[in-house]
Amino acid sequence: MPLSQVGEDALVRLFGGARRGTAAGRGSTVVVGPGDDAAAVRPPRGSRLLLTTDLLAEGVHFRRTWAPPADLGWKLAAVNVSDIAAMGGRPLWALLSLALPPNLEAGFAAGLRRGLVAATRRFDFAIIGGDTCASGAGVFLSLTLVGVARARLLTRDGASPGDLIFVTGHLGASSLGLAALERYGTGSCPGPLRACVRRHLRPEPRLAFGAALARTGLATAAMDVSDGLSRDLGRLCASSGVGAEVSADAVPIQAATIRAARLLGCGAREAALHGGEEYELLFTAKPRDAGPVAALGRRWGLPLSIIGRVASRGAGVSLIDAGGVRHPFATKTWEHF
Amino acid sequence: MPLSQVGEDALVRLFGGARRGTAAGRGSTVVVGPGDDAAAVRPPRGSRLLLTTDLLAEGVHFRRTWAPPADLGWKLAAVNVSDIAAMGGRPLWALLSLALPPNLEAGFAAGLRRGLVAATRRFDFAIIGGDTCASGAGVFLSLTLVGVARARLLTRDGASPGDLIFVTGHLGASSLGLAALERYGTGSCPGPLRACVRRHLRPEPRLAFGAALARTGLATAAMDVSDGLSRDLGRLCASSGVGAEVSADAVPIQAATIRAARLLGCGAREAALHGGEEYELLFTAKPRDAGPVAALGRRWGLPLSIIGRVASRGAGVSLIDAGGVRHPFATKTWEHF
Numbered sequence: 001m002p003l004s005q006v007g008e009d010a011l012v013r014l015f016g017g018a019r020r021g022t023a024a025g026r027g028s029t030v031v032v033g034p035g036d037d038a039a040a041v042r043p044p045r046g047s048r049l050l051l052t053t054d055l056l057a058e059g060v061h062f063r064r065t066w067a068p069p070a071d072l073g074w075k076l077a078a079v080n081v082s083d084i085a086a087m088g089g090r091p092l093w094a095l096l097s098l099a100l101p102p103n104l105e106a107g108f109a110a111g112l113r114r115g116l117v118a119a120t121r122r123f124d125f126a127i128i129g130g131d132t133c134a135s136g137a138g139v140f141l142s143l144t145l146v147g148v149a150r151a152r153l154l155t156r157d158g159a160s161p162g163d164l165i166f167v168t169g170h171l172g173a174s175s176l177g178l179a180a181l182e183r184y185g186t187g188s189c190p191g192p193l194r195a196c197v198r199r200h201l202r203p204e205p206r207l208a209f210g211a212a213l214a215r216t217g218l219a220t221a222a223m224d225v226s227d228g229l230s231r232d233l234g235r236l237c238a239s240s241g242v243g244a245e246v247s248a249d250a251v252p253i254q255a256a257t258i259r260a261a262r263l264l265g266c267g268a269r270e271a272a273l274h275g276g277e278e279y280e281l282l283f284t285a286k287p288r289d290a291g292p293v294a295a296l297g298r299r300w301g302l303p304l305s306i307i308g309r310v311a312s313r314g315a316g317v318s319l320i321d322a323g324g325v326r327h328p329f330a331t332k333t334w335e336h337f
Numbered sequence: 338m339p340l341s342q343v344g345e346d347a348l349v350r351l352f353g354g355a356r357r358g359t360a361a362g363r364g365s366t367v368v369v370g371p372g373d374d375a376a377a378v379r380p381p382r383g384s385r386l387l388l389t390t391d392l393l394a395e396g397v398h399f400r401r402t403w404a405p406p407a408d409l410g411w412k413l414a415a416v417n418v419s420d421i422a423a424m425g426g427r428p429l430w431a432l433l434s435l436a437l438p439p440n441l442e443a444g445f446a447a448g449l450r451r452g453l454v455a456a457t458r459r460f461d462f463a464i465i466g467g468d469t470c471a472s473g474a475g476v477f478l479s480l481t482l483v484g485v486a487r488a489r490l491l492t493r494d495g496a497s498p499g500d501l502i503f504v505t506g507h508l509g510a511s512s513l514g515l516a517a518l519e520r521y522g523t524g525s526c527p528g529p530l531r532a533c534v535r536r537h538l539r540p541e542p543r544l545a546f547g548a549a550l551a552r553t554g555l556a557t558a559a560m561d562v563s564d565g566l567s568r569d570l571g572r573l574c575a576s577s578g579v580g581a582e583v584s585a586d587a588v589p590i591q592a593a594t595i596r597a598a599r600l601l602g603c604g605a606r607e608a609a610l611h612g613g614e615e616y617e618l619l620f621t622a623k624p625r626d627a628g629p630v631a632a633l634g635r636r637w638g639l640p641l642s643i644i645g646r647v648a649s650r651g652a653g654v655s656l657i658d659a660g661g662v663r664h665p666f667a668t669k670t671w672e673h674f
Contacts, residue, residue, distance in 0.1 A: 031385055031486075035576065036493050037423035037560050038389035040486055043380055048368055051466060052375035053432040053481060059473040060436075086374035095390040097434075097479045099397075129388060136396040137474025142434045144390060144481040149368075149377055156373050223374050239372065 003109065004102040028092050028148070030128055039128035041093055043148065049092075050147040052083035058138035066181040069108045071201040073115025076143050079226065081123045082205035082279040084147035086224040088154040088214020090207065091123055091147040096130035099140040112141070123207060150214045154222035154283070156239035163220050163284040163310040165244060166293060168206050168302050170252040171229060172268050173199040175275025176260045183264070196260045203279040209300045210281055218293050222283035228276040231331040234317055236282065243315035246308035246329055248273065249322055273319070274332040284310055340446065341439040365429050365485070367465055376465035378430055380485065386429075387484040389420035395475035403518040406445045408538040410452025413480050416563065418460045419542035419616040421484035423561040425491040425551020427544065428460055428484040433467035436477040449478075460544060487551045491559035491620070493576035500557050500621040500647040502581060503630060505543050505639050507589040508566060509605050510536040512612025513597050520601070533597045540616040546637045547618055555630050559620035565613040568668040571654055573619060580652035583645035583666055585610065586659055610656070611669040621647055 032040035043049055056076050058064060077094070084091045096116070100109065120127060125145065177200030180193040189197055205224070213219045221240050225232050229251065237244050253272045261268035285293050290306070297304035311318075319329035369377035380386055393413050395401060414431070421428045433453070437446065457464060462482065514537030517530040526534055542561070550556045558577050562569050566588065574581050590609045598605035622630050627643070634641035648655075656666035 032424075032490065032492060037420040037491075038387040038426070038482075038484065040385050040387050040424065040490055042385050045383070048377050048379050049386075050375040050377050051430065051432055051481075051483065053434050053466065053479075054468050055434045055436060055470060055477075055479070057436050057470050057472055057477075060471050083374040087369075087377065089375070093388065095388055095481055097390050097392045099392060099394050099477055129390065131391050131479075133392060133394050134397050135394055135477075140392075140394075140436055140472075140477045142390075142392070142468075142479045144388075144432055145375075146388065146483070147375065153369065153377055154374075155369060 001106045002103050003100055003106055006106045030093070030126060034129045039093070041128065048149040050084050050087050050089045050149050051144070052080055053142060053144040054079045054083065055140065055142040057140050064139065066185045067201065068186060069111030070115035072141065073112040074119050074202055076141050077116055077119030077123065078203045078205050078279065080143050080145035081119070081207055082203070082224045082226065084145060085205045085207040085210035086154060086222055086281060087147070087149060088152065088210050088222070089147040089149045090211060091125035091145050093126055093128045093146045095144045096127055097142040098130070098132045099135035100132070101136070101138065102134050104139070150211065152214045152217050154210065154214050154219055156221050156223050156236045159221035159236060159240035159242050159284040159310045161242055161310050161312045162287065164287055164290060164306050165233070165246065165308040165310060166283050166285060166304050167225070167229070167252065167307050168209060168280045168304055170254045170257065170303065171225065171278050171280060172253050172272030172275055173257045173260070174203065174277040175271045176257060176264060176266060177201070178277070179264050179266060180260070190263060192256070192263055193260050195256050200277060203277065205279050206281045206302065209302050212296055212300060213281070213283065216292065216296060218285050218289045218296065219283040220285055222281055225278040225280045225282050226276060228274045228331065229272070229282065230274050230329050232282055233329065234331060237317050241313050243311035243313050244308055244317045244329070245311050245315070245320060246318070247320045250305060250307045252303065252305040338443045339440050340437055340443055343443045367430070367463060371466045376430070378465065385486040387421055387424050387426045387486050388481070389417055390479060390481040391416045391420065392477065392479040394477050401476065403522045404538065405523060406448030407452035409478065410449040411456050411539055413478050414453055414456030414460065415540045415542050415616065417480050417482035418456070418544055419540070419561045419563065421482060422542045422544040422547035423491060423559055423618060424484070424486060425489065425547050425559070426484040426486045427548060428462035428482050430463055430465045430483045432481045433464055434479040435467070435469045436472035437469070438473070438475065439471050441476070487548065489551045489554050491547065491551050491556055493558050493560050493573045496558035496573060496577035496579050496621040496647045498579055498647050498649045499624065501624055501627055501643050502570070502583065502645040502647060503620050503622060503641050504562070504566070504589065504644050505546060505617045505641055507591045507594065507640065508562065508615050508617060509590050509598070509609030509612055510594045511540065511614040512608045513594060513601060513603060514538070515614070516601050516603060517597070527600060529593070529600055530597050532593050537614065540614065542616050543618045543639065546639050549633055549637060550618070550620065553629065553633060555622050555626045555633065556620040557622055559618055562615040562617045562619050563613060565611045565668065566609070566619065567611050567666050569619055570666065571668060574654050578650050580648035580650050581645055581654045582648050582652070582657060583655070584657045587642060587644045589640065589642040
């Protein structure tokens, strides 16, 4: 059944969300849930709040031919949760905006909801409102997420020359997953590419590790890798007023990612250096804290790599290749406009 | 110059918004403004927050041929401010999401910003973050607004049989303004239609009156008229579990609206009963409070009309026409899907 037969009010009810009195995390309450002019919430006492919004647009961020709606719902939540993770906070409440073509099958909306609900359970937040309208041209999804900050915030602007540059997990798989989806679709993707595809469709924000990092105060600056290491490191450096030096060899790439790149005829290192939508955390810390940082990674079962060192602003942001040659670490990532 | 030559980072900077340390209204602070993974804010001590989001989609809510970008920026803010007004609160912070075609002129973004900034000054809130992406298909604008609630919330669910039904200002002008824009565009619109056009493009949310209504505790239920009186009254009644009886003659219509309807060959009463995007407040109060409510309207210089009375749920929602005949007050308004 197309959405045009479902009707707007029924669609709003489908995404209903949290009821009045729902506790979203510890110490906060939903006073008025969806269905009024605005939602009303009581934040945890004395807290600072984090606010972020990310949108997913058909034809720009995904194609309906290869993106299952449940994965879209998950990803819409996960990319916003990753922003809260990168500030060291935890998510509380979300508002959902949907612009959907009237001829879209109702099953699409149901799938979207399923993926979103799975994410609300996993990351412990509540959908408390939103807006829905018809779209003459493709699916637009937008989520605003409100979180609560810890005593210490992770920001982008605290890195100093000499700090070490860390990245969680591994890089490159997501953009290769996108390449695989564009070539093969979801159904007929060769086995060795599936891990990359899953990484692209179902990213795992580093929420627990971000929170631990904020608690310990070990990071001097932090952000998530959403637009590619080259572009995002450039932003962190600009915010902090510093330069950086990255060793290409030190950037973590899984063996499976290298095999997938070979199958696709792409460069795994190119993907790791420039590919977006990884949702790993990129952060800096003092060299004297390298031990405690490594211990934190082990405690959370998350591989950490030291990929380089913060330099003075005048030194710029550079990449040392396998042969020891220095290049400007220029962005080759997606430019929306 | 098209946006494709402006670049994403420059576009984000254009909508920059509030800096760190900005006070947005009394008692709240922006701790981290735009440019980090998320914004961080300190809400007023002990407050409850209001959260709302509304989107404007090209081809659905507006056409670029007749909607000047500055008016779009204003309206995007105003429709969200109206939701905060309808809860009796005041706005604090906003997040802006834009999906824009790359071939759009940069002047469009500058105009949009101008209208938004005018609204942030008028309604005293700060833009603290957002997201921007390319759109393959038209302009999509989404704003999330966070406000602070007063001690008493205005909700939709407190109306009881016997309560009087009030509406602020007058109805019908906005939908006639839309009809005029569709027929004549913005430039060549006949003089008598211009007030309706302005009402459609630059709605005035009833923020001060909503706050006063919440302070006094006179309203038993309240909401804003965004989708048309028939549909919105139906929603208020459903939330409160009541019916209602509205006198068609009592619905406030300005003389200028009647003249505009005549020029357009439309029914002014139809427009007032069913037309959307009015952003007046619809509220209920006890008959014994009719005097204090009228005094409140006079104090804020806002005309108030008693358009009917709340009935039992079983009585349904009905409209008494000029001849005294009762009809079901069914919605004839816009259905998105």
